[in-house]
Amino acid sequence: MFEECLYFNSNALARAVTKIWTDAYKVYDLSPPHAFLLRLVLAKPxxxxxxxxxxxxxxRSTITRFLDSLEKRELLTRKPAxxxxRELQVFPTEQAQAIHQQLDATGAELTHQMRALVGTDDLTSMVADIRKVQMMLDDS
Amino acid sequence: MFEECLYFNSNALARAVTKIWTDAYKVYDLSPPHAFLLRLVLAKPxxxxxxxxxxxxxxRSTITRFLDSLEKRELLTRKPAxxxxRELQVFPTEQAQAIHQQLDATGAELTHQMRALVGTDDLTSMVADIRKVQMMLDDS
DNA sequence: GTCATATAGTTGTATGTGCAACTATGTGGC
DNA sequence: GCCACATAGTTGCACATACAACTATATGAC
Incomplete structure (x- = not known):
């Protein structure tokens, strides 16, 4: 009954997608947000x-906790900038660098899977739309 | 750097949308999922x-907890079917019926707002796409 | 130089959500 | 009629996430 509702559908999609990504990153014992944070730190030390x-x-508080857990697992370090x-800089450890390629490859593989399921063009334009609306909402 | 990633963008959108809906339903002291559950119970007792x-x-476990809290607030009741x-049927109380119209109106108002921001046709087709993909993922 | 204010990061706390395990009830094979 | 199995609802636990309040440091007015 909420077929046309943006709230309802965007949350349902996010839950469904999260389930798939969770599964894919389980081999690294990382949840999707932990994996994405680590990938970002690897890409931009x-x-x-x-x-x-x-x-x-x-x-920021969510990031603090994710950094705590990744630092405890020796996948990254915080150094005074x-x-x-007040500032800290976040760097990946060698342990993290060792799985850098695979983490990114897993991401690419998931995108590949989604393209196969949804269709490349449809997926690309949907993600672009989602992104556009998300940024509109963040601004407003 | 995750501009094209479905996981990243669908979750970011969901969080942004949830923030707006949370604000709108705060007048009833209901979170969006509680409000939607109650609206569903009102629509289909x-x-x-x-x-x-x-x-x-x-x-089911999430629903159990939401029902617990709505029942405690005397907005609905569970009766043996x-x-x-094993089955229970869920019915709204009179207290809930008293705000039925307003809850739905708040939903309609939010959709209206989103249409004004995004454009009616763009929003409709984006939500339809989101829904389609979500259902594909749930099936697979 | 001191004080008001801003900002970076952290912590306390609350909430939404799911999975796995549990209890209670139903159902089908024999 | 009993037993294996399925299903409805609940509960224990874990995790992602945010907001508000906090500490520590910086900055600008005077």
Whole structure:
């Protein structure tokens, strides 16, 4: 009965998608958000937590906890950033670098799967639309 | 860096949308999922928890807890269903019926807002696409 | 130089959600 | 009629996530 509702459908989609991604990243013993955070740190070493939060559209406090758990597992480290004594920079460890390729490959494989299921063009344009609306809402 | 990723964008959208819906239903002191569950019970009195779960794409255990809290607030009641001793039927109370119209109107207002922001046709087709993919994933 | 204010990160707490295991009830084979 | 199995609902637990409040540091006004 909520077929046309953006709230209802965007949440249902997110849950369904999360289930699939959770499964795929289970081999690394990482949840999807942990895996994505780590991938981001691997791609852009030295970012600050606040920047990681912005790139992932997550709150700073959520990032703090994910960093805690990844640091405890020795997949990354936090180091005081040069000038500003409040800031920390986040770097991947060698252990993380060792699985860098595979983490990204898993992401690519999932995208591949989704394209096969939905159709490449349909998926691309849907994701673009989703992104556009999400950014509109974040601005407003 | 995850611009094209379905997982990343669908979750980011869901969080952004949820924020807006949360705000709108705060006047009733209901979270969006509680409000939607109650709206469903109002629209189709007598459904079983398992049916509510299916219609809302939520797990039975999540529905149990939402029903607990709505029942405690005297917005609905659970009654043993006729034939099968395991089943319960869920009915709205008069207190819930008193705000039925307003709950639905709030939903309509939110859809209206989204249409104004995104464009009616774009929103409709995006929601349809989201729905289609979500159902594909649930089947697979 | 001090004080008000802003910002980075963290922590306490609350909520939504699912999975796995549980209890209670039904059903079909024999 | 009993037993294996299925199903409805619940509960224990774990996790993702946010908001508000906190600490520590920076910055600008004077």
């Amino acid at each position: 030295g970012l600050l937590p606040r920047e990681l939060a912005a790139e992932l559209s997550l709150s 040069g000038t500003d004594g | 007598g459904l079983l928890p398992r049916e509510l779960a299916a219609e809302l794409s939520l797990s 006729g034939t099968d001793g």
